[in-house]
Amino acid sequence: MLLLGIDTATSAVTVAVHDGDGVLAECSTLDARRHGEYLAPGITQTLADAGRTVDEVTAVVVGTGPGPFTGLRIGLVTARTFAFARGIPVFGVCSLDAMAHQAWLEDAAGLGQSLVVATDARRKEVYWARYNVCPAGALRRGEPMVAKAGAIADDVRGLPVAGRGAVLYAEWFGRRVGPLDVSAGALADLAARRLAAGEELGAADPMYLRRPDAMPLALRKQVLP
Amino acid sequence: MTGGPLVLGIESSCDETGVGIVRGHTLLADAIASSVEEHARFGGVVPEVASRAHLEAMVPMIDRACRDAGVRLDDLDAIAVTAGPGLAGALLVGVAAAKSLSVALGKPLYGVNHLAAHVAVDIVEHGPLAEPTMAMLVSGGHSSLLLVPDITQDVRSLGSTIDDAAGEAFDKVARVLGLPFPGGPHVDRVAVDGNSGHVFFPRGLTSGRDMERHRFDFSFSGLKTSVARWVEARERAGEPVPVADVAASFQEAVVDVLTRKAVLACREHGVDDLLIGGGVAANTRLRAMARERCDAAGIRLRVPRPGLCTDNGAMVAALGAAMVSRGCAPSALDLPADSSMPVTLVQV
Numbered sequence: 001m002l003l004l005g006i007d008t009a010t011s012a013v014t015v016a017v018h019d020g021d022g023v024l025a026e027c028s029t030l031d032a033r034r035h036g037e038y039l040a041p042g043i044t045q046t047l048a049d050a051g052r053t054v055d056e057v058t059a060v061v062v063g064t065g066p067g068p069f070t071g072l073r074i075g076l077v078t079a080r081t082f083a084f085a086r087g088i089p090v091f092g093v094c095s096l097d098a099m100a101h102q103a104w105l106e107d108a109a110g111l112g113q114s115l116v117v118a119t120d121a122r123r124k125e126v127y128w129a130r131y132n133v134c135p136a137g138a139l140r141r142g143e144p145m146v147a148k149a150g151a152i153a154d155d156v157r158g159l160p161v162a163g164r165g166a167v168l169y170a171e172w173f174g175r176r177v178g179p180l181d182v183s184a185g186a187l188a189d190l191a192a193r194r195l196a197a198g199e200e201l202g203a204a205d206p207m208y209l210r211r212p213d214a215m216p217l218a219l220r221k222q223v224l225p
Numbered sequence: 226m227t228g229g230p231l232v233l234g235i236e237s238s239c240d241e242t243g244v245g246i247v248r249g250h251t252l253l254a255d256a257i258a259s260s261v262e263e264h265a266r267f268g269g270v271v272p273e274v275a276s277r278a279h280l281e282a283m284v285p286m287i288d289r290a291c292r293d294a295g296v297r298l299d300d301l302d303a304i305a306v307t308a309g310p311g312l313a314g315a316l317l318v319g320v321a322a323a324k325s326l327s328v329a330l331g332k333p334l335y336g337v338n339h340l341a342a343h344v345a346v347d348i349v350e351h352g353p354l355a356e357p358t359m360a361m362l363v364s365g366g367h368s369s370l371l372l373v374p375d376i377t378q379d380v381r382s383l384g385s386t387i388d389d390a391a392g393e394a395f396d397k398v399a400r401v402l403g404l405p406f407p408g409g410p411h412v413d414r415v416a417v418d419g420n421s422g423h424v425f426f427p428r429g430l431t432s433g434r435d436m437e438r439h440r441f442d443f444s445f446s447g448l449k450t451s452v453a454r455w456v457e458a459r460e461r462a463g464e465p466v467p468v469a470d471v472a473a474s475f476q477e478a479v480v481d482v483l484t485r486k487a488v489l490a491c492r493e494h495g496v497d498d499l500l501i502g503g504g505v506a507a508n509t510r511l512r513a514m515a516r517e518r519c520d521a522a523g524i525r526l527r528v529p530r531p532g533l534c535t536d537n538g539a540m541v542a543a544l545g546a547a548m549v550s551r552g553c554a555p556s557a558l559d560l561p562a563d564s565s566m567p568v569t570l571v572q573v
Contacts, residue, residue, distance in 0.1 A: 036317045037559045040324035044558065054329055069273065070314045073280045077318050078325040084284045085298050085329035205278065212273035216266050220400060222451040224461070 009067025103178025118165025234542030238311025305545025384441025
């Protein structure tokens with residue numbers, strides 16, 4: 001097995017190669033405005049670092065967000081197209097799950113029983129989800145949501161928080177833990193563990209959580225005074 | 226490479242997800258998915274709606290193009306993609322898909338200019354371009370007169386719109402007349418039964434002084450306002466609006482200016498070949514008047530069939546194939562999408 005992991009749901013443009021036992025190579029660049037420029041060279045670089053070639057990749061796993069739309073789509077269309085071109089499967093994993101998994105991998109004992117992941121959703125909002133910390137991993141409770149940080153203060157009070165939201169809205173959130181952005185290595189590792197446990201992975205479909213901003217046509221404007 | 230290079234082209238600059246495949250000068254596939262119906266109730270293209278549709282349509286269109294052409298992705302010699310100009314978020318979907326194909330297949334990548342591709346598409350319709358060619362590009366986002374010595378690397382701008390694009394004026398006037406979005410085909414359709422001499426609407430930037438400062442530029446904003454004022458005055462007076470006559474009169478004003486300046490540009494630059502491209506080139510009155518005036522001036526006119534005038538992937542593949550044939554170097558894998566890519570930059 002050789003998994004190509006990709007995520008563009010946060011400020012990180014991140015790529016990893018995972019052989020089922022562990023991460024062989026990972027490349028991450030922090031630049032929320034250059035996902036489209038760093039991702040493709042990042043794939044080439046990561047495969048080279050791992051000493052592998054494109055035809056050895058057996059599946060692609062991509063972060064499905066939630067995350068800012070334009071960046072998120074770059075990862076998804078790249079993953080889908082790569083998989084189509086190679087004739088291999090493509091799977092999706094919630095990007096927040098990958099961050100919770102990384103926090104769990106790094107220091108499961110330090111987390112206590114619950115964990116929050118909150119990322120930057122812009123417009124003074126966060127994408128967030130709450131996790132139960134178990135011996136088997138960080139298990140998400142419910143679907144990811146988008147909300148003003150202040151509006152979820154009661155839900156997250158006293159809990160450790162991973163993700164950039166914890167830094168941006170420190171006044172609302174508790175103790176900062178784990179990663180600020182997604183690591184494709186953690187994403188691929190989570191996917192590999194789920195596959196090894198016989199779980200089915202999801203589709204590579206975006207979690208937008210917001211409708212497009214657009215107003216239906218109003219009445220025609222008059223030009224005469 | 227019998228018959229020239231085999232190139233797959235991706236277009237996603239606005240609301241069409243296009244994937245075309247060209248071998249040399251021959252069109253093999255032209256797969257298009259459009260999100261235009263999703264935009265109609267907003268009266269214009271909503272960038273986020275278009276971008277979401279591109280993501281969903283991209284792989285299915287690549288698949289369809291390969292099936293239609295009867296080729297495998299491994300057979301391709303290169304991938305070409307619209308790098309700009311266009312909607313930033315929409316462009317990025319196509320550019321990312323093209324880069325992914327390039328990496329996954331180990332094929333060279335060409336990031337090309339959308340406007341140059343509108344010119345190059347006629348290669349698959351009418352063969353290699355005359356050099357130089359005068360090109361007039363008219364669409365919902367652009368109105369330009371281009372002197373084209375070599376479509377793969379030398380495109381010069383003589384003029385462009387200083388306000389609305391020609392297609393934009395069609396959309397806005399259609400709205401004034403109660404016709405659906407996008408306005409071009411609807412204005413064209415109702416104008417057939419109208420009297421184009423019913424109202425003489427202004428011809429922007431054609432007066433003596435404007436012809437000095439803006440010789441090959443266009444302006445359609447004043448025309449649009451003039452139509453709106455005329456229609457409102459009738460409505461306020463409680464009189465019926467002769468929709469067909471207004472549509473025909475408006476269309477006549479647009480087409481008169483476009484063809485007049487295009488022919489003048491050919492004459493003054495000693496160019497005998499005019500090519501008209503872009504979505505507005507599908508307009509029947511524009512095609513007819515351009516034919517008349519070019520015949521009278523001894524200019525050879527080329528206009529792709531309407532289906533190739535609107536945005537599509539075949540035009541990107543056609544330009545890519547011309548670049549590969551000319552030995553142009555591929556683009557870098559970190560090429561950016563450039564929403565305001567200048568028309569003079571053919572490749573990034």
